[in-house]
Amino acid sequence: MKRSALVSGLALILSAGPAFATICTIDAVPAGTLLLPYFEVDLNNPNGLTTLFSVNNANKHTALAHAIIWSDLAVPVLDFNIYLTGYDVQSVNLRDIIVNGNLPQTAPLSEDPNDTISPRGPLSKDGDYPGCQGVLPPPALPSFLTAYLQAALTGQPVAIVHGNCAGQALGDNIARGYITVDMVTDCSTKFPGDAGYFSADGTGDVDNVRNHLWGDWMIVNSAQNFAEGGTLVAIESDTINPATSTPGNYTFYGRYDNWTAIDYREPLATTFGTRFLNGGPFSGGTSLLVWRDPKVPQTFFTCPATPGTQPPWYALGQELVAIFNEQENVLEPVTSPNSPLPAIGSFAPFPAATQRVQVGGASLPVPYSFGWLWLDLNTTVAPAGSNPPIDPAASQAFVFSTLESNGHFAVGIEAIRLDSACAANHAVP
Numbered sequence: 001m002k003r004s005a006l007v008s009g010l011a012l013i014l015s016a017g018p019a020f021a022t023i024c025t026i027d028a029v030p031a032g033t034l035l036l037p038y039f040e041v042d043l044n045n046p047n048g049l050t051t052l053f054s055v056n057n058a059n060k061h062t063a064l065a066h067a068i069i070w071s072d073l074a075v076p077v078l079d080f081n082i083y084l085t086g087y088d089v090q091s092v093n094l095r096d097i098i099v100n101g102n103l104p105q106t107a108p109l110s111e112d113p114n115d116t117i118s119p120r121g122p123l124s125k126d127g128d129y130p131g132c133q134g135v136l137p138p139p140a141l142p143s144f145l146t147a148y149l150q151a152a153l154t155g156q157p158v159a160i161v162h163g164n165c166a167g168q169a170l171g172d173n174i175a176r177g178y179i180t181v182d183m184v185t186d187c188s189t190k191f192p193g194d195a196g197y198f199s200a201d202g203t204g205d206v207d208n209v210r211n212h213l214w215g216d217w218m219i220v221n222s223a224q225n226f227a228e229g230g231t232l233v234a235i236e237s238d239t240i241n242p243a244t245s246t247p248g249n250y251t252f253y254g255r256y257d258n259w260t261a262i263d264y265r266e267p268l269a270t271t272f273g274t275r276f277l278n279g280g281p282f283s284g285g286t287s288l289l290v291w292r293d294p295k296v297p298q299t300f301f302t303c304p305a306t307p308g309t310q311p312p313w314y315a316l317g318q319e320l321v322a323i324f325n326e327q328e329n330v331l332e333p334v335t336s337p338n339s340p341l342p343a344i345g346s347f348a349p350f351p352a353a354t355q356r357v358q359v360g361g362a363s364l365p366v367p368y369s370f371g372w373l374w375l376d377l378n379t380t381v382a383p384a385g386s387n388p389p390i391d392p393a394a395s396q397a398f399v400f401s402t403l404e405s406n407g408h409f410a411v412g413i414e415a416i417r418l419d420s421a422c423a424a425n426h427a428v429p
Contacts, residue, residue: 023241023266024422026398030058032211032237033252033265036179037291037398038354040219041094043150043173050095053217053232055181060086062108062127063212066184066205068191069097069149072176073311074298074353075166076191077152078145081184083108083136086124098149098175101141108132131187153177157303164300165310168352178291178354181215181232183207192256192263193297200262208239208264219402226284228402228410237264243422248389250396250421255295259388267421268293268396272375274415276359277403279369284404286359288415290350291398292316292377295384298353307351308342312383315341315351319393320376322429325368330429337393339381350377350397374429375399375415394424 034055042048057063065082078097082090083106096102107117108128117137120126141149144160151158153176155169167176180192184205190197198204218229235252238244244251244264251257252265276286294313307315317336324330333347341348349357349364359373360366377397386392399415419425 023236023238024243024420026233026235026266026268026417026420028214028231029234029236030211030214031234032183032207032213033235034181034213034215035233035235035291035398036181036217037233037400038178038289038356039094039176039217040356041098041153041175043099043154043175045223046099048223049174049219049221050093051217051219052091052093053179054089054091054215055082055084056090056214057084057086057088057212058214059210059212060123061125061212062086062129063088063210064129064132064184064187065181065213066188067092067179067181069153069179070177070353071152071167072155072178072352072354073167073305073314074294075152075300077166077177078149079189079191080104080138081132081136081187082106082181083118083129083132085118085120085126087121088118088124094175097141098153099146101143101146103138103141105137107136111136129186135187150175155305158300161300163303165303165305166300168305169303176354181213183210183213183237192253198253198257198262200260204262206263208237211236224406226404226408226410228404228412230400230412230414233268233398235265235268238266239264250388250390250394250424252396254388255293255297255384268398269417269419270376270378270394270396270421270424271418272377272397272399272415273372273418274375274399274401274413275372276366276401277370278360278366281405282403284406284410286401286403288350288357288359288364289354289400289402290357290377291354292350292352293396294353295381295387295395307346307348308340313340313381315339315346315348316381316395317341317346317348317379318350318376319378319426320374320428321347321349321364322374323366323368323371324374325371329368331367337379339379376426376428378424378426391424393426394421396421
């Protein structure tokens with residue numbers, strides 16, 4: 001087949017409209033916002049544990065993505081912009097940013113006239129965005145900013161914010177947190193909640209109309225010879241659907257736009273089902289990667305993080321955890337649907353905005369080697385008051401299970417979503 005005919009055929013196929021999921025059903029489709037629910041980077045070992053992710057453009061037209069790194073207690077600590085030509089893919093190793101200070105190197109047409117930084121393929125468009133001139137490609141971070149990142153993401157006092165903290169101090173020098181990636185209309189240094197980031201009339205930084213982004217992620221542990229990963233969580237934008245455009249409804253960024261729904265992003269689920277295997281081929285057991293919504297904006301706080309006091313929503317409770325074995329026997333630990341939980345005497349396996357939790361470990365003991373978990377992660381957060389207005393007890397989350405065989409392999413599986421925060425399920429199994 002001649003190359004011109006092949007290109008023409010591909011162009012016809014790729015010109016078809018993108019796939020869309022039903023709003024309030026989180027599916028693997030192009031989206032307006034992506035969520036990497038959890039990451040880890042081992043700061044002790046230059047060849048050790050790290051997290052990689054990609055941001056991809058599903059459309060022939062250009063896209064601009066605004067990525068934000070958050071601590072495990074939901075403090076935004078760094079943002080950067082990623083320019084994508086049509087059908088572009090940009091891969092990111094978080095070690096490059098957090099340790100080496102090297103941000104993704106991309107550039108729009110005016111900053112890349114020779115098409116060497118962000119090459120354009122035969123089916124792809126190239127172009128420009130406001131605010132990106134002289135900003136992309138970004139320079140390397142200075143050493144004081146990498147030191148800031150490492151302290152913020154390990155729960156240590158951060159010098160440039162008056163010795164305050166951003167995360168849990170777990171003592172292992174592993175940087176932890178999560179990442180959001182929003183489709184935007186201009187290069188900026190804003191975080192959600194900053195004036196002009198969201199706008200109901202379409203004049204904000206965030207693109208409310210197009211759903212073009214998708215991606216994947218991998219946590220790689222070379223020292224232990226395994227990797228785990230999956231697709232980034234795709235969060236669609238819709239300015240017309242009442243679920244995502246009605247003030248008072250639960251939207252993904254609701255805590256940052258005062259629950260006015262001007263972010264137009266669908267929320268995640270609140271209740272999940274997932275298997276655990278602790279033995280047999282999975283000698284490393286099962287761990288859960290759990291992202292949760294504190295329902296209030298969080299900034300740097302007085303060190304250290306302390307359940308019941310710092311931050312004021314921490315630790316997060318839950319309505320129900322039910323532990324089943326494979327013969328349907330069930331154990332239900334005593335839980336509390338109210339947050340924050342006190343430091344003593346509380347069952348709080350998932351207290352932070354994001355975490356890795358070993359099934360059968362100290363935080364989540366189970367009496368069975370094999371079975372499954374019903375996780376109703378709804379909670380009423382005292383600092384959030386009666387929010388979200390539609391259902392103050394609803395609390396969006398995301399759960400990912402990783403099953404490991406020591407030194408051999410790992411398997412990553414998204415937990416089954418049993419509802420949506422659009423209409424949270426508060427029922428017991």
